[in-house]
Amino acid sequence: MAESKKIITLITGASSGIGLELAVQLAADPNNHVLLCSRSLEKGELALQEVQSRKLPGTVELLQLDVASQESIAAAAKTVEERHGRIDALVNNAGTGSAALPPEEAFPQTYLTNAVGPYFVTEAFLPLLKTSITTPRILNVSSGAGSMTRRLANTHAQGFWGLPYSASKAALNLISVTQAVVYGDMGIKVFAFSPGFVESNLGPHNKVANGAQTTEEGTRPMVGILKGERDEEHGGFLAKGGQYPW
C-alpha cells in the first residue's frame, strides 16, 4: 500500500516493553505505518531491527523522541511534519516507575515523564493529528495505580510502585480527560488505558513468574482501541474488557 494511504501511529517509549510490542502488533497490518519513538537512538535501532526481523507487512520508522525534553519534542514534531504532514494516532506510552529512587527524585522524574511529557507531546503533535486521514486518536497509557477511587477504597495498594508513580498517573488521567473535553469537539477520540500488570522493563517485578501478563497479552487491547473498536468510550479510563473508575 502507498505510504500516503497508511494509518500513521506514533508510539513514544517504543524501545522496549509495551511500546515495542505495540509496534510489532500494528506492523502485522499492511495498512499501518508506525513511528517507533525512542529517546536513545541506539536502543531505538535495536528495537527497529527487532520489528523488522519479523518480516511483517506494515512499515516502521525510527524517530528520536525524549518526552522529558522540549527540544526533542519540537524536533520530532518538525521531522514528522516534513516527512508525513500528519499522524493518525498518538500513543503516549513512555513511562518510568522510579520505584528505586528516593521521593525527592522520584516525584519530579515520574511527573516529568509520565504526565508533563505526554501533555507537551500531545500539544506538539496536535496540528498533525488534525490533518489525519481517519478519526484521530490519542491513547494515554496510564495505570490502575492512578485510580483515586481504587486508592480510597484501599483495594489497590500502591505496593512496590509507591506514591510518586501513582500520583503521576493520576495527573496523566486528569490531562487525559481534559484532552477528551477540549479535543473531543475537534473529532479527536481520547482514551486513558491501563494495561494491568504486564511483563516489561518497568521494574524488576514485571515478570510472568510474578503473575504479570505476557507483553503480547497486555498490549493486545490497544490495537482494538486504535482501530476504533472502543470509540464510544471516548474520555474513559479503559482496561482490558472494561473500564477503571477514576
Ligand SMILES: NC(=O)c1ccc[n+]([C@@H]2O[C@H](COP(=O)([O-])OP(=O)(O)OC[C@H]3O[C@@H](n4cnc5c(N)ncnc54)[C@H](OP(=O)(O)O)[C@@H]3O)[C@@H](O)[C@H]2O)c1
Ligand atoms: N508493565 C506494567 O505492568 C504496566 C502497568 C501499568 C502501566 N504501565 C505503563 O505502560 C507504559 C509502558 O511501560 P512498560 O511497562 O512497557 O515499561 P518499559 O519496558 O520500561 O518501557 C517504558 C519505555 O518508556 C521509555 N521512556 C522512559 N523515559 C522516557 C523519556 N523521557 N522519553 C522517551 N521514552 C522514555 C523507556 O525508554 P528507555 O529504555 O530509554 O528507558 C521505555 O522504552 C508506561 O507508561 C507504564 O507506566 C505499565
